[in-house]
Amino acid sequence: MKSTKSYLNLILLTTFIIFSSCIILKQQAKPTLFLIGDSTVKNGKGKGDGALWGWGSFIGDLFNSEKINVENNALGGTSSRTFQTNGLWDAVLAKVKKGDFVMMQFGHNDSSPLDDTARARGTIKGIGTERKEIYNPIKKKQEVVYTYGWYLRKFISDIKAKGATPIVCSPIPRNPVKDNAIVLANDSYAGWAEEVAKAEKVDFIPLNQIIKDKYAALSATEVKAFFTEKDHTHTNEAGAKLNAVAVVEGLKKLKNNKLNSYLK
Structure with a gap:
């Protein structure tokens, strides 16, 4: 027994x-779709802390989970530089395999100072080969800082070396409502992201422009409802969902991108 x-x-x-x-x-x-970026892609733990949401928390709902994994590795406060220098990119890259996809969106924090005592996260403006050696007061050591474009190219090169597909997104626009009117300004980082993608011959989603086109068709009150009242950058749940849909709209316009076949 x-x-x-x-x-x-x-x-x-x-x-x-x-x-x-x-x-x-x-x-x-x-295959896995890895997302990397700042708080506009994932704020906090991606659970809507403080009513702040990034579009990466909702884009997975638009893909067929039986065919593809979606992993949001974005982190608030990061720039294209600090996502790499703080070891976040190495951790993601270690998981990337042939046939995967990596979608990136940086720019909001790249305009910060290069060597301030608060974050030291800025990058040199532009996409050239300029470099500057600074003393990083956060890490208490010397560091060579490059351009925004240099760091994007590093992401792209690493992804290609793994046999995966890089997709560059321009950064989402900040809240365009000023004095109860919609003011849609050009974003230098959106333009630089596009230039790098074209030069490197990788897919590019003009997320900044797609979203601005949506805002242009709405009233100031309607657009304001997509953002939190805490600042002029972060979206609430409704705004993040709008942005996730905009990413997919841009994705559908890409020719021969296999990621499209995994959409619902």
């Missing part, structure tokens, strides 16, 4: 292990 019970328990355990292994293998077999 005792041996029979032990035998049944062994069968159940074996079945569970096989079943679990099949699930894990199925997950690993699927």
Whole structure:
């Protein structure tokens, strides 16, 4: 009797292990869409803390989860520089495999100072090869800082080396409502992101312009409702969902991008 019970328990355990292994293998077999960026892609833990949301928290709902994994690795407060120098990119890149996709959106924090005592996260403006050696007061050591374009090219090069597909997004526009009117200004980082993508011959989603086109068709009151009252950058849930849809709209216009086949 005792041996029979032990035998049944062994069968159940074996079945569970096989079943679990099949699930894990199925997950690993699927490609993954990795998202990297700042708080406008994922704020905090991506749970809407303080009513602040990034579009990366909702874009997964627009993909077929049975065919692709969506992993949001964006982190608030980062720039194209600090996402790399703080080791965040190395951690993501270690998981990237052939056939995966990496979608990036940086720019909001790149205009910060290069060497301030608060964050030291800025990059040199533009997409050239300029470099500047600074003393990083946060890390208490010397650091060579490059241009915004240099860091984007580094992401792209690393992704290609893994046999994955890089997709560059221009940064979402900040709240354009001023004095109860919509003022849609040009964003230098949006233009630089596009220039880098074209030069590197990788797919580009003009997210900044797509969203601005949506805002242009709305009233100031309607647009204001997409943002929190805490600042002029972060979106609430409604704004983040609008931006996620805008990403997919841009994605659908890309020719020959295999990521489209995983959309719902």
